[in-house]
Amino acid sequence: MAWTWFHRFASPPHVYRVAGRLTPWLAWPAAALIVAGLIGGLVLAPPDYQQGDGYRILYVHAPSAWMSLMVYTTMAVAAGIGLIWRMKVAHAVAASCAPIGASFTLAALVTGSLWGAPMWGTYWQWDPRLTSELILLFLYLGYMGLRSAFDDVQRADRVSAVLAVVGIVNVPIIHYSVIWWNSLHQAPSVMRLGEPTMPPSMLVPLLMMLLGFTLLFGALLMVRVRGEVLSRERTASWIREALRP
Amino acid sequence: MSESGAMRTALNSAFDGAGAPGNPAVPALSAARLVLARDLKLAFRKRSQLIQPLAFFAIVTTLFPLGVSPELPVLRPMAPGVVWAAALLSSLLALELLFREDAQDGTLEQYAVSGCSLTWLLAAKTAAHWLLTGLPLAVMAPLAGIALGAPGAAMPGIVASVAVGTVALSLIGSIGAALTVSIRRSGALLSLLTLPLDIPVLIFGARATELAIGGQAYRAPLELLGALAVLGLTLAPLAATAAVRINLE
Amino acid sequence: MTDFDLKAENVHLWRGDHHVLRGVRFQVAGGECLQLTGANGAGKTTLLRTACGLAYPERGEITWCGLNIREDLHAFHAQLAYLGHEPPLKAELTVRENLHYWVGVRRRLRREELDRALERVGAGEWADRPVRTLSAGQKRRAALAGLTVMHTPLWLLDEPTTHLDAEGRKLVGTLIDEHLQAGGIAVAAVHQELALSGGGQAVRRLELALAGVDA
Secondary structure, eight states: OHHHHHHHHTOHHHHHHHHHHHHHHHHHHHHHHHHHHHIIIIIISOOBTTTBGGGGGHHHHHHHHHHHHHHHHHHHHHHHHHHHHOOHHHHHHHHHHHHHHHHHHHHHHHHHHHHHHHHHSSSOOOOHHHHHHHHHHHHHHHHHHHHHTOSSHHHHHHHHHHHHHHHHHHHHHHHHHHHHHHHHHTOOOOOSOSOSSOOHHHHHHHHHHHHHHHHHHHHHHHHHHHHHHHHHTTTSTHHHHHTOO | OOHHHHHHHOOOTTOGGGOSTTSOSSOHHHHHHHHHHHHHHHHHHTHHHHHHHHHHHHHHHHHHHHHTOSOHHHHGGGHHHHHHHHHHHHHHHHHHHHHHHHHHHTHHHHHHTSSSOHHHHHHHHHHHHIIIIIHHHHHHHHHHHHHTTOOGGGHHHHHHHHHHHHHHHHHHHHHHHHHTTTSSSOHHHHHHHHHHHHHHHHHHHHHHHHHHHTTSOOHHHHHHHHHHHHHHHHHHHHHHHHHHHHHHO | OOOOEEEEEEEEEEETTEEEEEEEEEEEETTOEEEEEEOTTSSHHHHHHHHHTSSOOSEEEEEETTEEGGGGHHHHHHTEEEEOSSOOOOTTSBHHHHHHHHHHTTSOOOHHHHHHHHHHTTOTTTTTSBGGGSOHHHHHHHHHHHHHHHOOSEEEEESTTTTOOHHHHHHHHHHHHHHHHTTOEEEEEOSSOOOOOSOGGGEEEEEEOOOOBOO
C-alpha cells in the first residue's frame, strides 16, 4: 500500500499536478505571515536594550540563514532519495532547491553585513556565522557548477547527488570548526542581542518570519519543480495534455 | 546454497579466473597493493611531473614575503596560514591527474569490471597520491616555515601536522577528482568543490602549526586533524567509488 | 559443457532524449558467439556496457546463468573480460608490466603463462618496450594477450579487430574459436564478420538499428 503511494509520487505528471495545486496554499499564507512578521518586527517590537533599533534586520537575517541551511538539507535528502531509488522526480526537486538556497544564503550574507556595519564600522567581519554562510554559498555554487558541467541531465543529477550527500555530512563539521576557529581569536560578534531572553513581543514576529520563509520556500519550490519537470519531460506525451488551457 | 554461490560455482576448470567459489582469486588488499605499486611506478617514469606540486608549493610560499614584507617578525604570525594555504593548493594541483588518465585510457573502467572492490582500488590510488604529494609536502613544509620566521624547534610539529593533514586532503580531494573525472578542463570546478570541504583541515592544521611555532603543545588540534583523516579514510573512498561508477555509466 | 548462459531481456536504455536500446533481447549459451552489428551510433557499445553492468538500463534485465547480474555484480565481473574500443594499456609501462597489473588484480598470473600468451599474439620481440612506442595494431595484440590469460568464461569485445591486419583478424578468430570450444561465450560488436571456423550453429547475430529521438 505504501509502495503504490511512493510510486505514484514518483510519477512526473502526478507531481506536476500536485505541485500546481499546492502553490497557492503555500504562497498566500507565506505572504500573510511575512507581512505580519515584518510589521511586528520592524514596527511593533521593542528596541533591543544594547543595540536599539539597529537589531531589527534580524527579522530578515535569521530566517534567511535558517532557510539557507534547511534548503541544503532538503536538497541533500531529495538527492539521496533520487540516488538510491533512482527517482527522476527527486533529482528534479534537488535541482530546484539549489538556486533558492543560494538566494537565501546571499540574503543572509547581505543582511548580516548590513546589520554589523554600524557597529563594526566596516561592511565585513569574519564573524563565525557570516563565515559559515559564506562557505555554504560556495557549497551551493559548487553544486550548481557541477550540475552545469554535464550535458547529460541524468549524469548531472547523479553526480551532483553524490556531492550533495557529501556536502551535508560536511556542513556540521565545517560549522563547528569555524566556531572553534573564531573562539580562538575572541573576535566580537554583534549578532547577539542584549536581552538575556527574548520577550514574546520580539519572539513572535521572529517565529512568524521563520514560518513565513519556510512556506515561501515551499511555494518557490513547487513553482521551480514544475518548471524542471516540464523541461525534463518535454518529449513525453502527457505534456500536451497538461499544458492544455 | 546462496544465489551468488550458485553463480560462482557455474565454472569449469578452464575458467579459473574467478577463483574458488565464494573466494576471490585475489584478495582486496593484494589487489590494492598492486594498484599502489603500479601508480608509484608510473609516477617515477614521469619524474618531471613529480616535482611540480613541490615547486608550486615553494613558489606560492615565496609570493608572500614578496607581496607583504621581507621582515621575519611580520611574516612569522602569517607562517601557519601561508604554509597551509600553499599545501592545500599544491595538493589540489596533483588531484586532477588522480583518476583522469586512467579514465581516459580505459584502465579505470577495467578496475570497475575486475570483480575486485573498486573502493579498495581507488583508496590505493589515493594512497599513492598522498605518498607522492602529501608526504613530500610534509618534508618541505618546515623549510617553508623557517623561511617565514619559524624557529627550528617547530620542525617536528610542522611535519606532523602537515603529514596528517595532507592525508585528509588527499582523501577529500579524491571525492572531487572522482566527481569531475569525465569533465574536460575541470581545474577551477575541482577547486570550487574541494576547497570548502578542506576548510576544517585548514583550520585545525594551521592551529597545530601555529602552536608548534609558538613552542606550545599542539596535541589537541593534531588529534582533531587525525580524526578528520580517519573519517575521510572511512567515507571518502565510498563517495569516490559512487562518483566513478556514475561517470562510467 | 557447463551451463553458462547470458541473456538480455527487453532492455531499454535512454541517453537523455535518445532511446538508444529499444527492447533488445538476446540469448547466448556456452560455446556460442554473438555478433552485434549496426551502424555507428546504433548502440553496440552501449549494449556491451549494459551487458557488463557498467551502464544501467531503465527497463529490462541482463541475466547470467539465470540470475540477474545486479544481484551480485562482483561475482559476475569476476567471470567476464571486457575489451573496449581502446586497449586498456598505460603508455609508460611495457606490455609485460601492463598485463601484469591489469590481469594481476583478478588472478595470480604466472610468468610462463604470460610469456606463452605474448608469444601467441606475436609480441615476443616487443613485449618489453613501453606501450607508447608501439603501433595501434601491436597495442591491440597486447590487449588480446591479456584477454587470453584472464581465464573467464564470458568475453565482451568491442570491435576486437580494429587496427589489425588480415593475419591479426585471423588470430582474433582463432582465439575466439578456442574460447568457444572450451565452453566459453563471446559477444562481439563488429563491423565485419569475424573469421570463425565454428560454423553457422555456433554463431548468432543481432543487428541494432539507429536510434532516434522519442516521438
